[in-house]
Amino acid sequence: MRMKFGLVFGAVLFNITGCKTLDSVQSIGGSSPSNEQVQAAYSRAEAAYQEAQQAMYLANTESLIDYDRVRVQKAQKEWQELEENFADLKAKPFEALDSASFFSSQTVSGEIIELSQEVLALIGGAQAAKNLILSVLEPVRSHFAVLDKFAAQEHFPIRYRKLNETHKKYRAMLVDGKQPEVEAELADFNAQLTALEVSAVERYYLGEILSQLRTISASPKAKVLPSVALDASNTSEYAKVYIRNNVRDYEQIEEKVRLAKLQLLRVDSLYQEHLARKEALQKNQVEAQLLELESHLLALTEKAGLGDLRHLSFAEQLSAVKDKL
Structure with a gap:
C-alpha cells in the first residue's frame, strides 16, 4: 500500500444513488488508510464503473445518439476517460485512496465515481429526451x-x-x-x-x-x-x-x-x-355480327329454360332472362 505522510486530503462527492460519501481518509499524525478502507473505496469505484458501463450499453442498444447526439457524444468522451482511469486503478487497486493528481483533493476512487455520475446523468438525459420525442412526436x-x-x-x-x-x-x-x-x-x-x-x-x-x-x-x-x-x-x-x-x-x-x-x-x-361495327357498316358485314350476337343470346335463353326467343328484340330477350333469374 502506498503511504503518504504529512498530507491531509478529503473529497465529498455524490455516489451512484445521489447520496454523499467520504472517499478520502485524512492522514493525521502519520496515520494511513487501512486495508479495509482502501478495499471499500475500490469496491465503490468498481460499482460506479459497472453502472456507467451498463448505461453506455443502454445508449447503444437504444440508439440514443439518434435522439440526443450532443449528450451521447459527451457521455462517450467521459466514458473513454473513465475506462482509462478504471483500467489504471484495476492494475493498482491499492491506490484507490491516493490523490487523483498533485493538485486535486479528489481521490482516484472518487474521481472514477464522479466520472461515472456524469456518464449516468448524460445517458439518463438522452434517454429522457428519446422518451419525450417518441411520446410527443x-x-x-x-x-x-x-x-x-x-x-x-x-x-x-x-x-x-x-x-x-x-x-x-x-x-x-x-x-x-x-x-x-x-x-x-x-x-x-x-x-x-x-x-x-x-x-x-x-x-x-x-x-x-x-x-x-x-x-x-x-x-x-x-x-x-x-x-x-x-x-x-x-x-x-x-x-x-x-x-x-x-x-x-x-x-x-x-x-x-x-x-x-x-x-x-x-x-x-x-x-x-x-370500331368493329363501324368497319362492318363500311363493308356491309352487319348481318354477320348480328347473327353472332343472336346466337349468343339463344344459348343464354335456352340455358335459362326460356327456349328460342329470337323473334324478340335483343333487349326483350335479355329482359326475359333477367326476369327468369
Whole structure:
C-alpha cells in the first residue's frame, strides 16, 4: 500500500444513488488508510464503473445518439476517460485512496465515481429526451412511415424536405425541454403531413388511372362515348374523395381503385365494339355480327329454360332472362 505522510486530503462527492460519501481518509499524525478502507473505496469505484458501463450499453442498444447526439457524444468522451482511469486503478487497486493528481483533493476512487455520475446523468438525459420525442412526436413518426412507404420524398421532394426539416427542429426543441412550444404547433404540422400523405397515396393508387383518363379525354373515345367516359371520370373522382377522407383505409381504397380501373377497361371495350361495327357498316358485314350476337343470346335463353326467343328484340330477350333469374 502506498503511504503518504504529512498530507491531509478529503473529497465529498455524490455516489451512484445521489447520496454523499467520504472517499478520502485524512492522514493525521502519520496515520494511513487501512486495508479495509482502501478495499471499500475500490469496491465503490468498481460499482460506479459497472453502472456507467451498463448505461453506455443502454445508449447503444437504444440508439440514443439518434435522439440526443450532443449528450451521447459527451457521455462517450467521459466514458473513454473513465475506462482509462478504471483500467489504471484495476492494475493498482491499492491506490484507490491516493490523490487523483498533485493538485486535486479528489481521490482516484472518487474521481472514477464522479466520472461515472456524469456518464449516468448524460445517458439518463438522452434517454429522457428519446422518451419525450417518441411520446410527443408519435403521430409524426407514423406519418413519415407512410410517406416513405409511398415514396413521397421521390415524388414530392420540396414538400417532403420542408416537413422533414420541421420534424428535426421539433426533435431538437424537445431535447432542449421545449415541449409546450412543440405541442402548440403540432396540430398544424400534422395537418400538413396528412395533406402530403393524401397526395402520395393518391399518386400511388390513382396516378396511372388519372393519366389514362387525360389521354381518353383528348381522344375520339370521349366524343364517341361521352357518357361512358364521364362514368370513368366520376368513378375515379369518387376514389380520390374516398382517399382524402380515409387515407389509411387501404383495403377499401384498393376496391374503389379496382372499380375505376374497370371503368377504363369498359371505355376501351366499348370503343373497340364501336370500331368493329363501324368497319362492318363500311363493308356491309352487319348481318354477320348480328347473327353472332343472336346466337349468343339463344344459348343464354335456352340455358335459362326460356327456349328460342329470337323473334324478340335483343333487349326483350335479355329482359326475359333477367326476369327468369
